[in-house]
Amino acid sequence: MVNLNGNLTDKPDFSVYNRGLNYGDALFESMRVIHGQEMFWESHYFRLMSSMRILRMEIPQSFSPEYLLNQIKLTLKANELEHKPARVKILVFRKDGGLYKPDTREIDFVITCSELDSPFYKHHDIKCEVDLFKDHFVLSGMLSNLKTTSKLPSILGSIYADENDLDNCILLNEKKSVIEFTNANLFLVKGNLVKTPPLSDGCLKGVFRSELIKIISKMDELTIEESSISPFEIQKSDELFMTNSIQGIQSVSRYRKKEFKNGIAKKLVNKINAELRLTEKKVI
Template identity: 50%
Template sequence: MMNTNGLLQSKSDANIDLENRGYKYGDALFETLKVVNGKIFFWEDHYFRLMASMRILRMDIPMNFTMEFLEEELLKTVEANNLLKATVRVRLNIDRGEGGKYLPLEETNINYNITVEAHHQPFYGNLPYEDYIVDLYKDFYMAPGFLSGLKSNNKTLQVIGSIYASENQLNNCLVLNTNKSVIEALNGNLFLVKGDVIKTPPLDDGCLKGVMRKQIIDLLKNNPNYKFEETSISPFELQKADELFITNVIVGIQSIGKYRKKTFANNVAVDLIKLLNAKLRLT
């Protein structure tokens, strides 16, 4: 079952208007959420990121789009799929409705739809990483700036980058911006560890404003064992690093095992996973 503007229906019964702006122009945003036993992880951060992104795209936010309303719709959809006592991956999609060309019609209806699928991992674990291999994706580059950091439906680079990774027996690729700085992985934010210093690219380099990125930064800023820097990362730094790891809300932290001829440890990642799970149990 999926939720289209509050209507629960089977996926086979759901139809998308060919004039839908999300379909025609990618004029849409989405949030990927993790729900465990009816609890949405980091819901407040997801909600405020979504509202900020809608404002940047000049979408008229409906009056009923409160945090409480959308949370209720999300959990209603989870319950309709008999997954309220399970671990679930949820996608909340927002589009600007139908009509117009590049310029939307003066009056458009903001649509939302919600889909869910079962997920196997309730809390964040120490995932296998020794054979998790990445390389740079250099066919196309992201433009620096905040538009690149929106979680919009325009994910062409990530799609063809994922095809490239599959064709080259890679688990993931690292993305560069037009300044040739490393900004993220195809499916999450990137952190680099060298000694007690942990770096992640700044948002104005063009990386995603990730919800899990925010959680990890909060943990690092309050941890006396590490020095945190939000700064650009050059490709030359990757092979000098002690650790590299990728973050997103579904897997939490995925350590990288190999980049070209360099292999990495994952000691810091293991420490942060423990702190992250402790934070979740306290909230």
């Protein structure tokens, strides 16, 4: 069952003139739910509202945090997932009509969900080999910070990884700076310094990225820095890992001939799970 504009259905009615399909005129939020509690909900909600404003979408008066939370819970219940770990996706797209210039700025929305295998984040000690994707670049700037459906570099980078027996690829901007993985934000560790690309370089404004930056900034043993990263820096780093709201933190084991450790990544997974458990206790 999916939730289309507040109506639960197993047969959503989509037009071939859907603007998300025709023009990529859409954006989305993906979040993790544990025991009926939406993780980092406030951050996801405000990113959604901010993104809709930037794309000049008309935000419905009903789109309060309480309304959307209720729609998520109804969707989870309809899929018998209200007491299970789940992935929830909110897709927002402008209503049909027009060509590049839309006939209206009003929107439709769809909420979908699927079950996850674990309520909390896990660090997987698995092979994860990556390389640069240099065929196409992500432009630096505000639009690249948004989680829109216009993600061709990520799609082509994922195909490139599959064709070359890689587990993921690192995307670059037009200045040849490292910005992110195909489906995740990027962090590297050198000594006690943790670096991640700045939003101005064109990386996604990830919710998990923001939460992790907050956590690291409170740790005496680590320093966090948002600054441009060159491909050369990757080979000089001790650790390299990817982050998003669904998988949490996944360490990279190898980049070309460089092999990485994962001690800091494991420590951060434990830190963020501890934060989530505290949040869960407060809610209960």
